[in-house]
Amino acid sequence: MKTFRLPDLGEGLQQAEVSEWHVAENQDVAVDQPLLSVETEKALVEIPSPRSGKIKRLLAKTGDLLPVGAALVEFADGADAPEAGTVVGRLDTSSAPARDAPAANGAAAPARARAAPAVRAMAQRMNVDLAIVTPTGPNDTITAKDVERVARILKEVGPLEMLRGVRRAMARSMEQAHAEVAPVTVNDDADLHAWWGGGQLLMLRLIRAITAGCKAEPALNAWYDGKAVGRRVLESIHLGIAVDSPDGLFVPVLRDVGRRTPEDLRAGLERLRHDVMARTIPPEELRGYTFILSNFGTFGGRYANPIVQPPTVAILGAGRVRDEVVAASGQPAVHPILPLSLTFDHRAVTGGEATRFLSAVIADLQSS
Numbered sequence: 001m002k003t004f005r006l007p008d009l010g011e012g013l014q015q016a017e018v019s020e021w022h023v024a025e026n027q028d029v030a031v032d033q034p035l036l037s038v039e040t041e042k043a044l045v046e047i048p049s050p051r052s053g054k055i056k057r058l059l060a061k062t063g064d065l066l067p068v069g070a071a072l073v074e075f076a077d078g079a080d081a082p083e084a085g086t087v088v089g090r091l092d093t094s095s096a097p098a099r100d101a102p103a104a105n106g107a108a109a110p111a112r113a114r115a116a117p118a119v120r121a122m123a124q125r126m127n128v129d130l131a132i133v134t135p136t137g138p139n140d141t142i143t144a145k146d147v148e149r150v151a152r153i154l155k156e157v158g159p160l161e162m163l164r165g166v167r168r169a170m171a172r173s174m175e176q177a178h179a180e181v182a183p184v185t186v187n188d189d190a191d192l193h194a195w196w197g198g199g200q201l202l203m204l205r206l207i208r209a210i211t212a213g214c215k216a217e218p219a220l221n222a223w224y225d226g227k228a229v230g231r232r233v234l235e236s237i238h239l240g241i242a243v244d245s246p247d248g249l250f251v252p253v254l255r256d257v258g259r260r261t262p263e264d265l266r267a268g269l270e271r272l273r274h275d276v277m278a279r280t281i282p283p284e285e286l287r288g289y290t291f292i293l294s295n296f297g298t299f300g301g302r303y304a305n306p307i308v309q310p311p312t313v314a315i316l317g318a319g320r321v322r323d324e325v326v327a328a329s330g331q332p333a334v335h336p337i338l339p340l341s342l343t344f345d346h347r348a349v350t351g352g353e354a355t356r357f358l359s360a361v362i363a364d365l366q367s368s
Contacts, residue, residue, distance in 0.1 A: 002051075002074070002075045003059075003071050003072075003073070003074055003075075004035075004049075004050060004051075004071075004072050004073040004074075004075065005069050005070060005071055005072060006038070006047075006066050006067070006068050006069060006070045006071075006072055007047065007068070008068050009038075009040050009045055009068070014067060014068055015040075015065055015066060015067045015068065016038035016039060016040040016045070016065075016066060016068075017038060017039045017040075017063065017064070017065045017066070017164055017165055017168075018036060018038055018060050018061065018062050018063060018064045018066065019036075019037040019038055019039045019044060019062070019165075020036060020037045020062060021035070021036045021058060021062060022034045022035060022036055022037070022046075023035055023036070023049075023055055023058075024055070024058070025055055025056065025057055025058055026054065026055065026056070027054070027055050028052075028053070028054050028055075029049045029052060029053065029054075029055060030049065030052050031048075031049060031050070031051055031052050032048045032049060033048060033049045034046050034047070034048055034049075035047050035048065035049050035072070035073060036072065038066075039164075039165040039166075040283075043281070043282070043283035043286065044279055045283070047072075049073075051075065053075045053076060053077065054075065054076040054077070055073055055074070055075060055076070056074045056075060056076040057073070057074040058072075058073060059071040059072055059073060059074060060072055063164070065164070113130035113131060113133065113135070113142055114135065114137075114139065114140055114141040114142060115130055115135075115141060115142040115143075116141070118144075119142055119143065119144055119147060122144055122147055123142075123147045126147060126148075126151045127151075127154075128147050128150050128151050128154065130142055130147075132150065133146050133147060133150050134146065165247060165248070166245075166247045166248030166249070166250065167247070167248040169248075170248050170249050173309060174307060176310060177307050177308060177309055177310060178307075180226055180310050181307075181308045181310060181345045181347075182345055182346040182347045183305070183307070183308055183343050183344070183345065183346070184343065184344055184346045184351070184354070185304075185305045185306070185341055185342065185343045186341075186342045186344075186351075186354055186355060186358055187303045187339065187340065187341050187342075188339075188340050188342075188358055188362060189337050189338065189339055189340065189362075190209075190337070190338045190340060190361070190362045190365040190366055191326065191335050191336070191337055191338075191366050192321065192335070192336045192337070192338055192365060192366070193328075193333075193335040193336060193366075194366060194367060194368040195367075195368050196321075196336040197336075201266065202295070202318075202321070202338075203269060203295060204262050204265055204266060204269075205364075205365060206293060206295065206316075206318055206365070207239060207254070207257050207265055207293070208262075208364060209360075209361040209362075209364040209365045210237070210239065210257070210291060210293060210316060210361060211237060211257060211258040212360050212361065212363070212364040213316075213357040213358065213360040213361040213364075214237050214258070214291065214357070215258075215360070216356055216357060216359075216360035217353045217354075217356050217357040217360065218233050218235075219231075219233060219313075219348070219349055219350075219353045219357075220291065220313060220314040220344065220349060220353065220354065220357045221233065221234050221237050221290050221291050221314075222234060222290070222312075222313050222348060222349075223290065223311035223312060223313070224310065224311050224312075224313050224345055224347060224348040225311065226310070226347070231313065231348045234290045236255075236256045236258070236259075236290070237256065237257050237258045237290060237291060238253050238254070238255050238256065238257075238288055238289050238290045238291075239253065239254045239257045239289060239290075239291055239292070239293055240252070240253055240289030240291065240292040240293070240309075240312075241253075241254060241269070241272060241292075241293055241295075242292060242293065242294040242295070242296075243272070243273060243276045244299070245276055245277060247279070250276045250281070250286065251286060251289060251292060251309070252272040252275070252276055252281055252285050252286055253285055253286065253287070253288055253289045254268050254269065254272065272285070289312065290312060291312060291314060291315070291316075292306075292308075292309060292312060292314075292315040292316070293315070293316050293318070294306050294315060294316070294317045294318070295317075295318045296317055296318070296319065297318050297319040297320035297321065297338075297339070298320075300320055301319050301320060302319040302320065302322070302339045303317075303319055303339050303341045304317045304319065304341045305341065305343060306341055306342075306343045307343065308343050308344065308345050310345075312345075313344060313345040313347075313348040313349050314342065314343065314344040314345070314349060314354070314357070315342075315343050316340065316341070316342050316361065317340070317341040317342075317343070318338060318339070318340060318341075319338070319339035319340070319341070320339070321336050321337065321338050322336070322337055322339075323335070323336060323337070324336075324337040338365065340358065340361065340362070342354060342357065342358045342361075
């Protein structure tokens with residue numbers, strides 16, 4: 001009997017969620033035949049079989065979140081294939097461990113809550129975890145009323161929904177940004193009267209304006225290293241485009257936007273959006289951006305506090321275009337106004353650099 005374990009999928013990823021099994025128990029498989037698909041961070045990865053033979057047991061269920069090295073498949077007798085025959089993974093000849101065996105990390109068990117046996121039985125019947133109950137009884141004991149109170153709260157809020165896949169990755173990314181970045185947001189408006197309504201695509205104008213801003217202030221097209229307390233100012237602008245989807249937020253990358261034609265950029269935008277919605281975007285297309293654009297105004301909103309994603313140092317948010325009365329040649333006129341929100345990491349970018357960048361962006365957007 002041989003066990004195949006979740007392989008190292010690269011990029012420092014430590015876990016993956018089982019998305020779909022492509023095989024069943026007692027099925028014969030060939031070398032490199034797809035066994036299952038797993039979701040890591042924001043990419044779906046297909047894992048092939050490292051050998052031919054018969055599958056005796058599947059050791060994980062769809063939806064399981066597994067660490068690298070967790071048992072996936074038990075093979076019955078069959079001819080081994082060379083390990084080089086599989087794109088990722090290795091074959092382990094040891095027996096598979098129990099799926100719910102405790103982790104051997106030496107962590108101590110949480111302290112036992114104080115409650116009478118009758119209260120414990122009541123909590124079990126009502127499906128209340130005593131660990132989340134605040135005790136109000138003598139000597140910090142949990143009373144029946146405490147359990148009833150928490151049961152009412154849980155009934156109102158509904159069951160806990162574990163974040164998976166893209167939303168789990170998004171939550172961790174936001175947590176990292178909150179812990180590491182020193183954010184400052186500057187808001188301003190751009191008057192689009194010179195070209196609005198002439199058939200130009202707002203996203204393409206925003207990309208052009210960001211390129212102009214980075215030329216005026218290259219410090220915003222950079223990566224910051226918090227450990228070294230240093231930054232790398234980059235020449236090429238690899239623009240991350242925030243794309244909303246039913247599965248969560250994706251940030252695919254448009255490479256080297258400063259050197260591409262509008263036609264090429266338009267085609268690139270359409271391809272990225274299609275690949276995101278179809279969940280076929282390659283993992284490498286979700287990495288390596290140097291600046292981020294969030295056109296949240298497509299859905300609504302005027303200003304925002306966009307979140308800088310390390311190691312980048314800035315993100316530009318564009319709100320919804322609105323008609324506004326402005327002074328034009330001393331007379332009132334109605335012009336289309338685009339609200340802009342620039343968040344920058346104040347560890348790497350000064351206020352002067354940020355405002356000069358935003359001024360260059362606005363100047364480009366207001367030109368014909």
